[in-house]
Every structure is written in structure tokens, then in C-alpha cells.
Amino acid sequence: MPVFTEESSPEMLQRAAGLKTPPLPRLTPCPPVNTARTADGAKHEVVVVGAGPAGIMLSLMLSRYGISCLPVELVTAMIIPGQADGLQPRTLEVLRQLGLSEEVFTQGYANYRVAFWNPGGPGEPPLVRTCVTDDVTVPARYPCKLLLAAGRVVNILERQMNKYGNSVERGTDFLKFELVGGEFPVKVFLRDVATGREYSVFAKYLVGADGAHSKVREQMGVKLEGESTDYLWGVVDAVLKTDFPDIRKRCAIHSNAASIMAIPREMIENQQYMTRLYTQLEDNTDATSSVGEGDARARARARRQNVTLPRILEQVKRTMEPFNVEIVKVDWWAAYQIGQRVATNFSLKDNEGTERVFIMGDACHTHSPKAGQGMNVSMMDGYNLGWKLAYELLGLAPQNALLPSYEFERRDIAEQLIAFDNTFASKFSQKMGENGLSHEDFFKVFHTAGGFTSGCGIEYKESKVVEKTMIPALNNSLNPDLGLLRAGRRLFNVPLRRFSDDAPCELHDVLPATGHFAVLVMLPQNFEDSAVQEKLEYLLASLPQTYVRGIVEPFVMHPRKSNDDVEWSMFPKALKEDWEWNFSGDVSGHAYETLGVDKSMGAVAVLRPDGVLGGVYALEELKPKGKVENYLSNNLTTQ
């Protein structure tokens, strides 16, 4: 257009790199400025050892929240090979709230279906397809598993972290830590591998995300407890050429020769799609034994010298007969034993009883890989710890109110993971007919674990940050895996229509990962009633007055069929003036129904920064000293 006069604000030119989520407000003094972040004596609020899925998720979240954080990693390469490859539906929801889902979906491969193959009966071919079913058995925003090498997932997170001004110090070896007291009570000893320079930095908190052989865990004096088997497995990432018809579905194959789990994977640089194959290498019918320096492990150690790539491939071919399997290219392979263990503690306290050192991810829990849990549980460890550390460091929560809940919540999940894995892995290792194993048994284990393995059915136990209350407005007969509002679970995603612009939107998208708490008010049908209006008015007025500005946001939903039946004038003025974006209509009718809320009563829920429901209450609790205020005051600094 032919402009003749033009003037712009100076900030306009600064927006080239795209807007970032603003940091959380800080009530504590800013951390001191270091001459260099790896200078001897440098001070950081948090040092994170390990930049795998757990460590990078934590470091990213802390960077987004505005925390000074030093992530160190021994491995120099920008990408780590092999290992974990699957993102579960709940992890995908979180990545979406971080604005990373398109990149993950574009780079990875989304798997929706799983086929079960078993030995054919009399007169049938040796291997027959018993059934095909959805891989994700509970509703979720993305009802699929996303296959992408852990190293590439980590890298996507790391590139976002770079935009927030943080980067990983690679080639850095963690040597040890000491609790030295003072304002930065954790002294962390590090070594630059390239130069050999040894130095130490000081931190308020140290987090070990340094894998199964965690040196941080070892230093903490924490042990892994659990069981082990001597089932011996091989895993191969390969490009295949095959006439097996279901090679692009996840397949659980129990043949008369052995068992295979085949997982379709992402495209690699030569435009070929990979397949991951897990196969059991020997027949060990009575191999379950308790852990220790016992016989089972010693036997296994002897046997595993023999595991070679040709042996694994030969076994794959034999298991999949009569289909033809040609190996075009092997990208990675490994051999492993199934073992399930959990760390006795996930944190270490200083002399004053404050938790100062944490461990996450494989440092806390090891298990078999076939259910695709490792990367997910690890990332969610980091997602759980991130906001709690940030709130503590920024002074947004009462001292030490949140940190103890990390171990409380995540150790319980790790134990559930290990219990599931134990059942699943052993059933998978068996042949059909062995110990009476039938396809139906195996399918049942697969199906009933769907809530847990998808990450969507995870439920934290009651604590200061999860208040479990029964209220009449909730349809408690609903299966909570299907969306029911329940404290300790993630808030289910539902479609809405925002009021201010009448635009279709998704509940998860209007609640991105900003680090804020939200109070979700689901209005009753008769929201014009003065008692309801009074509650709403109280909430809108009290939030900015009682808590640090911006760390708790209201989010209001009405149950009417159309936004046309609603006008701004029906509500307290503050709704339009201060929270114009935070008001939506359940125009499709799905939200109240799925979340299980009675439209005649409404409900109110408190949502934590990690998308987990902290509490679900009757609308009546929106009053001075009500349960909503009580929950928030227990967990947040009041002004």
C-alpha cells in the first residue's frame, strides 16, 4: 500500500526472534552475576548434571521461568545414540503446551495402532494376526505414540532453551558435591574434559539427571532397590524390506521361535523409515529370581558375551517366518537384561532439613524399554520438579512448601512403573501356552495398563499440593481415565469457544506452560444468580490482591450452547477489563460432560503449573477462607 507517513515504536524492531514466555516474578534477590558461568566459584541457583530427557526438560523449564541454571553434560556430541524412542500421549500434551509439538510431529513418526500376532492353530499359517487395536486405550489429545530418537527429542528442547538464553556445558564431568552451608550451600566439583581443568561452582540446588549409573546418586548414598530377571534381549533399529503386512504398525509377535516387539520409527536422513525390533534371545522359563549378587545375574553375565548383531538378526528372521525380512541398514543395536529398580530416596537434605540435592530420570528408576516409558517418566520428573524449584527460588511459595512433594509424587509413579513393567516384561518374555499364558492374558495386561503407559492416567496421592475432596457436582461414577476432574490427575483437554472473539480453542492451549497456577471456574447454567456472581466477583477481586501479581489466573467457563446467549454485561466488570481472554463457553457441550461436572451446580478447580489438578471444589468454596483460598495460601506466598 502507498504509505506517505509512518512511525513505529522502538520495541517493534526487537520482535524478530519471536516472543518468549515471560519469566515468573521474583521476590528474592537476583543471583550474583558470574564472571563466567564455569569460572571457579561461580554461583548458580541450580546445577543440573546430565542433559538427557530428564535434565534437559528441567533445565528448559527453569530457563523459561527465569532461574539461573547451569546444565552440564559429559557427552560432547549434540546427540546421543539409540535408546529411548517413544513419546507418550501425556508427554505430547506437555510438548504442545511448550509450543514444540509441530516440530516433534514433523520429525517423528506417530503410531496409532498395534497388531498382535500369535502362532497359528491347526491348519493355519505358522504366524497369524490375532487382532489390531488402538495403541492408546484412553482418550487423549494426541491418541498416539510419537517415535523419535531420544537424542533428537532432547535437541528440540535444547534449541528452545537456547532461545531463553541458556545452553548446555558439554564435555563437563561431574566429580562430586559437598554441602557447605551458606546461601549457596552445594559446592559442585566439575572437570572440563577437553582441558582437564578442575573447578567448583556453588549452587542452591543440585540435580542429578545423570542416568542409571548416576554419580550424584552414588554420592548421596542412595541405593537402587528392586528385582531383576535374567531374560536376555536384543534391540535393533533397522531399515527393513519385508512382506510382513503390519510392519508399519506396532506389533507384539509371539511366535513358536521367540517373541518380538516391532515398533515403526521415524524417517532417517536417507528418507527411509526405521523399525525398532526387540527380541528375546533365549528361552528362560524359570529365570525370575530376586536381586543381589546372586546366581541369576552371574549366569546372565556369562551368557551375554555371546550376544552379537548377527545372532539377533537371525532370531528376528526366524521369529517372523514365514514372512521374509531383509535388513537394508542397521542404525543402532544393543543387548540388555531386564531389571526393575527404584532409588530408595529421590532427594538429600542438608543439616537444616532442607532438600538440596535431587535425582531424576534413570538415576531414580530403571526398567525394561518395551513399553516406551523411560524417556517419558524421566521428562515428567523434570516437569514436576521444575516449577517447584522455581517457586522456592523466586520466593513465590512459603519456604519448603513444595519441594518435599517431588519425591512424594514421583517415587510413587516410579514404583507403579516398575510394578507394571515387571508384569508386562515377563508376560512378553514368555511364549504363548507357557505358564498358561494366553493372548487374552497378554492383551488384558496391555489394555488395562493403558492409562498408566499413556501418562494420561497418572494420579498423584494426597498431599499439600493435591487435596482430594468429593463433591456432589462431580459425576464420580465416570472412569477418571476418560476425563473426570480429579485432584492429582492432569486436566483433560476439551474443546471450547472463547467468548471475547468467539474463536474455537482447546482448554490446554488457553493454559500454556507459563508457570502460573489457574483457578478454573465452571459456572452453573444459572450463572446470573447473584450468589454465583458474588463468588466470581470475590475471586476476580481477591486474586490480584492476595497473591503475587500474575501467578494465579482465573479461567472461567460457561455451559451455554452458544456465546450469543451471553453478554459481558452479565458478569463482574473485572472479567472483561482484566481477564478478557480467560472466559470461554462450552459450546459443544463436551467440556462439562467429559470433565463430569453437573451443569446445574458448576465447580471450581485449582490447576498447578504442571497441568495437574491441585483440588476440585464446590463453587461455594470461592469465598473468604474457603477451600480454594486455603489451598492457594498453603502453597503460594500471600501479599
Place this chain on the structure above:
Amino acid sequence: MPVFTEESSPEMLQRAAGLKTPPLPRLTPCPPVNTARTADGAKHEVVVVGAGPAGIMLSLMLSRYGISCLPVELVTAMIIPGQADGLQPRTLEVLRQLGLSEEVFTQGYANYRVAFWNPGGPGEPPLVRTCVTDDVTVPARYPCKLLLAAGRVVNILERQMNKYGNSVERGTDFLKFELVGGEFPVKVFLRDVATGREYSVFAKYLVGADGAHSKVREQMGVKLEGESTDYLWGVVDAVLKTDFPDIRKRCAIHSNAASIMAIPREMIENQQYMTRLYTQLEDNTDATSSVGEGDARARARARRQNVTLPRILEQVKRTMEPFNVEIVKVDWWAAYQIGQRVATNFSLKDNEGTERVFIMGDACHTHSPKAGQGMNVSMMDGYNLGWKLAYELLGLAPQNALLPSYEFERRDIAEQLIAFDNTFASKFSQKMGENGLSHEDFFKVFHTAGGFTSGCGIEYKESKVVEKTMIPALNNSLNPDLGLLRAGRRLFNVPLRRFSDDAPCELHDVLPATGHFAVLVMLPQNFEDSAVQEKLEYLLASLPQTYVRGIVEPFVMHPRKSNDDVEWSMFPKALKEDWEWNFSGDVSGHAYETLGVDKSMGAVAVLRPDGVLGGVYALEELKPKGKVENYLSNNLTTQ
């Protein structure tokens, strides 16, 4: 998991930055290596002048395709202020196929609804809402407009181009070009603004995307033709505080004082949402006049000295009375006159009759901004020219087969744009009642132009790359805006279920912007019929034999209700062996219906790299010397 042996391929470590779309195959010699890309005498296949929406889209596409391309831009800043702000549905579809939609949606604001406000009648308030309707009036994958400053859109494209190893040479002034003959016949004279160094580079093609005052166009001796008015307008991007209830919808406001177009915009760095306001500054009932150095422009020039920000804001407030409008912050403002002009030519031939210099974007067409077309038509100019230049340069098309269609296709669109804009802008500039203008008139212009303004109804005329044929299998009674397969239009997006993994997918996603042609085979219900199988077999066998490997891909669709009713064994072996990913089922039943294809007959369509249908044919044409082969051989190099 406890791994005891592990081995990985070396390429594995290279995947950190994420996979890129591979370049197109090259049948021509590689361009010479330059000592430096801006060295005097450096040789580039294409030089692009200007890195606005048109130039950056072209440079990105050429970089993705593997073309040596030098984009130069005078402005040093990474972001340009103000101006265009809206992405239309078709542009959003293209950005999705480039893997950029999440970033655009996360940074921008998606607008779905438009409200019309008019003077109240007797006994009504002075300003009343006449109706609210969908902003996008035709079906589209993203039925919204995405508001985001052009500078930020450009930057998102540029960052992807950087991943493909190309970058913009900023602070570079285009001086002139000369046609000098030889292998690199365009000599381009440039100047580094910072150092004053003048130098020249050689190119096979030069593209001017250097805006309304294009120096490339001037050098070509090409004129702009068209009409101008002396309607005087102001435009402001501001953060507002207002009790106007529809401020977060797009609003066409005709009050008794003046007209305003209000457009809700994206969030800026202080977490506030902007609104763009266009307002007419004077009442000019008889201002239409033909262009030239005539009286109308001279009068306007005199008047426009008086345009100031306070005057615009004062007018905004007066127009929106009785609502209160408070200006919190002005981000950008400008004043302009509406004029509609199109360049007489979009390209210049050398002595041998080959087009060597092209212009795109504002260099070709100027018009008023209110319908949000500028950035979109400009980007689509680049998207249209990109693959044609690449095919010519790489030897993938017969010499000069494709390039003439750029001007043929895009000049027609520019003329349609100008005609629409003329009607729309003048109706918008009028008051209700003036010249008999009624809300119904205005609404009708808005509504019927929806196909064009969304970009989804764009239709190219018949040419060598667009073959228009009527076939009985197509339901030609359908409105093509609703999805009907029609040569010259973009292929409509429909949901499918891929066969190999039974995963839900979208037609547009299985056809990303790789630069390939596709042959879309929509099988009839009785696809097991040998006549059908024969056609399919011929296609699958002939494509890799006849054309350069990989530049034409088949994409096959079956019309059955479930993938369970289909087996690989029903099809030629090549379908699974070579094109496992390119076979889907219309499981929802939407695809055949929406695309207008009779399930009993099926159809076949050729899709160009820009997502435009090149031809739609009866299945019978899948035969030696059939129309499909004929179309492809006309436009592609055969082996």
C-alpha cells in the same frame, strides 16, 4: 535400561538439527563455487532483491530445492515495521506444508469471526451490532485469519531458510542489472551500504521483490497501470482499553462519523494484545478519478500533510462513540491513500526470448490493505515462481516449459485482486446510505469475495501446466470453493486413514512441500477389477522409468469404509514395495464426497509442487500416451 553392548551407525550423531527436506535431483552441472558469495564476479543461479514476504518465500523455496540463491535486502534490521499483518487460510495451508504452522499460530493471533456495526435506527443506540459471522466464508483447513506482523512472519521463514544453509545479505543495495549473455546472463550491480563497496555478481535469473517502488521493475521498463482514489486513510496498531464488546473480533464499523475496520492482533512483548484500526480520515463522496499526474492526486498530496496521529485517534474515538476507547500504547501508525495498480509485465526476456528477470509482490501490484491480501498474494507469487525456477535450473522440465506460466498465472490473480479491492475499498469508504449503500450490499461484497480473499478459491486459467477437462466422474454441480477437484485450484484438504499403519492423517500432510509432482489416484469401489489394477500397475511401473527418479510420486486412495476391508495382496506388489506410505483409505467417506468424485468411477489428478491441480482425468487416462502421461511429459523431463 541396563545395556551391556551397544553399537550405532555414524550418521546417527548427525541428526541433531533435525531432518531437512532433501533437495530436488539435479540433471544440470552444479553451479561454480564462489570464493565468497558477495565477491565481485560471484555466480549464483538466482539473485533475489528484497527479503519481504515475496522475496523470503522464494528464497526459502529455492534453498529447500537445492538451488544456489543469493537474497539481498537493503534494510539492515532483522524485522521490518508495521504494514501487512494478516495470513489468509490458503497461506496457512502452505505454511503447514512447510512445517511452520505451529510457530505462526503460537506467535500470532487467529481470528475467526467478524462483526458488522452500523448506525442505530430510531430509538436505538447510535452504534448497533448488525450481525456476527465467520470471517472465512469457505471451508479451509484453518478457517481463520492469522494476525502477525509481516516482519515476524518473514523472520520465521528466514530462520527455516538458515537451516537450509542460506541467509539474507542485509544492508545490500541493488543498483542495476544488465543482460550480458552467456551461461550467467544477468549481471547484477550491488553495493554494500556499510562499506560503500560496489560489486557485481552474475546470475541465471534475477528476481525483484523490492516493493512498491521496485528498482528492478523500473530497470525493466515496466509500468504500473491502474486506478487511484483520493480517499485518505489512517492506520494504527495500538493496545486499547475499551468497553466496546467486540474488540477481539474483526469489526467493520460504519458509524455516522466515519468508518473503521478493527482487527484484533497478536500479543506484543508486554503481554498485551494489539488492535489494528483502519479509519477513513475525510468524507470524499466523489473522489474516484483515473490515475495520472491529475488533480485528484495533487489535491490529496496537499491534504495529507495534515494527517497526524492525534487526528487519527480522535477520529477513532468519535467513530466508536458511545463506547469508550482508551489508547494504552501505540505500536505503529501510518497514513495512506488507496490506489490499485498492476504491473504491465511480470518478467523480462533476454535476446533469445528467455525470461531472465521477474518481479513479484508489491513490485507487481499495489492495493489497499484492509482485506489483508498483500502479504498473502506476495508470498504466493514466490511460492508459484519457486518450483518453476528450480525445475528449469535443475533440468527437470523441458527448457522454458514452465517459466512463462508465472506471469500468466499471477498477473491474472493480481488483476482479480485489484478488481475486488476496488469494489471493497470504495464500499468501505462510503457511509451507510451514501450512494444507496446498505449493510446488505456491503455484506454481500464481503461474503462473495470469500473464496478469493481466503486464497482458497484462487483458480489459474488453462495453460500447459493447467489442463481443464470435464469428466463424468466429477460432480460438477458442486461449488468448487467447497472442495471439488478442479484443475487450476489448490487441492482441498481431506481427512484420510493411511493403509500401512491405519493412522489418521490429512491429505495435505501426506503431500508436504517437497517440490515433487504427485499423481493422485482415487480408486473406484471395485478396485479389484482387472482393468483398474492394470491402470494402477502401469502407473507404478512407468513413473520411475519415465521421469527422473522421485520427482513424481503416486498417491493412491481407496473409497472403502475401513482399511480392514483391504489387504496389500489386492494390489500390484510395487504399491507395498515402493510406495508403502502413499496409500490411504477414505474411511470417513469425506474425501470422495468433498472432492466430488463418483465412487463407482474413481478419478486421477495430477498435482503440481505448489499444491495446485494440474489436471483431473478419468481413470482410463492412466495408460501409455494417456492424458496423464501427456501432461507429465509436457512439463517434465523424460528419461
